[in-house]
Amino acid sequence: MPLLPGAATLGVLGGGQLGRMFVHAAQALGYRCVVLDPDAASPAGAVAQDHLKADYLDAAALEELARRCDAITTEFENVPARALEQLARSRVVAPGASAVAICQDRAREKAHFDASGVACAPYAVLRSSADLAAVPDALLPGILKTARLGYDGKGQRRVADRAQLAAAFDELGRVDCVLEQMLPLALELSVLVVRGAGGEVVTYPVQQNLHRDGILAVTEVPAPDVDAALQAQARRSAAAIATGMGYVGVLCVEFFVLKDGRLVVNEMAPRPHNSGHYTMNACDLSQFEMQVRAMAGLPLREPRLHSPVVMLNLLGDLWFDGAGRERAPDWAGVLALPGAELHLYGKAQARAGRKMGHLNVIGATAEEARQQARRACAILGLPDTW
Known part of the structure; x- marks a missing residue:
């Protein structure tokens, strides 16, 4: 059954500008909104009917969000998957934790593009020194990106050759990375x-x-x-x-x-x-x-x-x-x-x-x-x- 306007409450994990604009749209249709965000001055929290000021992994706060809301979404992709999984035990959560987890990891994201039949730039996943040594010459020059937590150009390095690639992998802390061939x-x-x-x-x-x-x-x-x-x-x-x-x-x-x-x-x-x-x-x-x-x-x-x-x-x-x-x-x-x-x-x-x-x-x-x-x-x- 649909959650009809004027008769339901919608929740948002995250209190940034995307959450704020979501809240405005939901309220225009007559929904009440609850935001969970640790920042007392969050833009979305300022306009929602309720603002739970807590960490995204605060079990009690997540339980309270689920109690107050009929369905819950997230306004940022790096929300902890565990939070979405806890909420989904009792409430509609969209998008779901499994889809968000794919988007949070560039290696999984690339694999999903391949599985969907949609072409992406040639790439290699780097998790170790062995992966680094096995990088095909054809992928250079390329762009090295951290597999997780990169956005707006953060966590990325342009590399022209193997020496720069090794230095960039070290500079990024040797966390899991994806190397993409640089394309025109x-x-x-x-x-x-x-x-x-x-x-x-x-x-x-x-x-x-x-x-x-x-x-x-x-x-x-x-x-x-x-x-x-x-x-x-x-x-x-x-x-x-x-x-x-x-x-x-x-x-x-x-x-x-x-x-x-x-x-x-x-x-x-x-x-x-x-x-x-x-x-x-x-x-x-x-x-x-x-x-x-x-x-x-x-x-x-x-x-x-x-x-x-x-x-x-x-x-x-x-x-x-x-x-x-x-x-x-x-x-x-x-x-x-x-x-x-x-x-x-x-x-x-x-x-x-x-x-x-x-x-x-x-x-x-x-x-x-x-x-x-x-x-x-x-x-x-x-x-x-x-």
Whole structure:
């Protein structure tokens, strides 16, 4: 039976901005929300009906979360699997611990891509000196990534030869790693796929992304440089990956388009994603409402993009001038632009590289959205070329 709006309580493990936007979407449908997060000042905890301030492995807090909620999700992929397993003994948990565990480990993730029939970059798993010695020459130059706990470019090293590879493996603490062959990239894409407990699957339009220093900077939808056939392939691949895990909820699958036109999968995130924030203003159903629908067993209808959009990620650097003095960004100037929709995350302190908010700029045409987004970049002091 579905958990109907206005008659159920939904729980969230994690109190960051993704949890905050999930809570807003759930509350708009009439659900009550409980957040479990150890930070007393967490953005999601500030807007939920209840905030359990406890560690994610606090057994008593998890028991209380299960007692108060009818279904529970997570807003970050590194939530301890044990927490999800405990909650799943008595409540609907989406996504489930087994799917999240695959996404938490790059080696398992790559194996799942292979099993799903979706091409990824050639790779090798490194767990020992023997694995290091056995690395094929063809994988160099490459990128060495820790198998666990890497995100936004963290836990990664570019290596040109065997000497650099050995040094990087030592530098990363000789933890389990994945070495990926460095490929000639033309574009970066992502696809949001949503799967329900009954196996139904819907996908959002393909998103074209630009990263700077390993952090997402710009997302454009529709993807301006990707033909219809490649977009259809990306959406089919994302659906196959989600289905193969028995996934329930919103999953973001990231892809590379190579210079020769081939599509390869890069990685996935078991939650709503930074590159999907455009859905809040450019689609009839946001990625956060879709997460609510999937975990509550509500209908998953194909989302509709009603406006071309550019999403700009707003990092804490904007709150400081060139001399490092704190300042307030010119929000009034930005909000005067037609189609500009500002979302700030309620974080008390700005820091360089910290995700503080995002700006969605919609237009009647893709070019109009792009022009207005570039005006916003000029006002904020962001690079205006992408």
